[in-house]
Amino acid sequence: MNQPHSTGKVYLVGAGPGAADLITVRGARLLQQADIVLYDALVTPDMLALCAQAEQISVGKRSGQRSAAQSHINTLLVESAQRAAIVVRLKGGDPMLFGRADEELNALEAAGIDYEIVPGITTALAAAASTRQPLTKRGIARSVALFTSSTAPDEAEETRIPDCDTLVQYMGGREAMLTAERMLSRGWSPDLPVMLVENCSRSDEVIRRVTLQQLAQEPVSATGPVLVMMGEAMRQRINAAR
Structure with missing residues (x-):
C-alpha cells in the first residue's frame, strides 16, 4: 500500500x-x-x-x-x-x-x-463451538454456506438460498421464518434440523432446536442478534439433546 x-x-x-x-x-x-x-x-x-x-x-x-x-x-x-x-x-x-x-x-x-x-472470530464458528455442533460431518456435510438476507438499497429483497450441505444465516431473527418458507417451497425437507443461537457467546445466550417446518410456522422471538444453523450435520446432536 x-x-x-x-x-x-x-x-x-x-x-x-x-x-x-x-x-x-x-x-x-x-x-x-x-x-x-x-x-x-x-x-x-x-x-x-x-x-x-x-x-x-x-x-x-x-x-x-x-x-x-x-x-x-x-x-x-x-x-x-x-x-x-x-x-x-x-x-x-x-x-x-x-x-x-x-x-x-x-x-x-x-x-x-x-x-x-x-480478523476476528465470526459468529458461525463461535455458535458451532457454543452449541458443540460441528458444521461439517464426514459422509454427510462437506460444504458450508454463510449468508444473510440483508440487501443493498437497490437490491431485490429476496433471500438467495445457497446450495450447500450446511446453511448458516446471519441476522436471521425476523428473516428466518421467510427463509424457511422459501426453502420448503424449493423442496428442502420439512424435518431438516435447525439450531437458533441468540446472543452467541454472551451470558444471556439462548439456544433453540427446531425443524425447518417449525421455523416456517412460528416467528423467531428474540431481543438480541440471532444466528440460524441448518443442515443434516446437526441431526444426531439435536436428537440427543431432546
Whole structure:
C-alpha cells in the first residue's frame, strides 16, 4: 500500500461474537493503544472497557432502528485518522464478513489513509463451538454456506438460498421464518434440523432446536442478534439433546 498522506492509521478490528475474551490478542492490544474507537451496536460494554482511554464513537447499525448511515461512518473514519494516530474501527465478528468493509476501505484508500485489518472470530464458528455442533460431518456435510438476507438499497429483497450441505444465516431473527418458507417451497425437507443461537457467546445466550417446518410456522422471538444453523450435520446432536 502507498504511504498515507495522514499521520493516523486505521485498524479494522474484529470484535468476535460478543464475549470480551474472544477478541484476538492483537485486537485487544490495539484497543488499549487506540486514540479513537468507532464501534458497532453489538459491541459489549466489557469490550469497550478495554479502550477506556480512547474517544469512543458509536456508529452501530441495528435492523429496524435509526442508525448511522454508511457514508457518515466513512467520513468519520477519514476525519478521525486526520486528527489521531491510532484509530480502531471495531466491528462485530470478523470485519471482512457482512461488515461493509469494502465501502470503508474504499473511503480510506481514496483519502490516502493507511490501514490494517485484524480478523476476528465470526459468529458461525463461535455458535458451532457454543452449541458443540460441528458444521461439517464426514459422509454427510462437506460444504458450508454463510449468508444473510440483508440487501443493498437497490437490491431485490429476496433471500438467495445457497446450495450447500450446511446453511448458516446471519441476522436471521425476523428473516428466518421467510427463509424457511422459501426453502420448503424449493423442496428442502420439512424435518431438516435447525439450531437458533441468540446472543452467541454472551451470558444471556439462548439456544433453540427446531425443524425447518417449525421455523416456517412460528416467528423467531428474540431481543438480541440471532444466528440460524441448518443442515443434516446437526441431526444426531439435536436428537440427543431432546
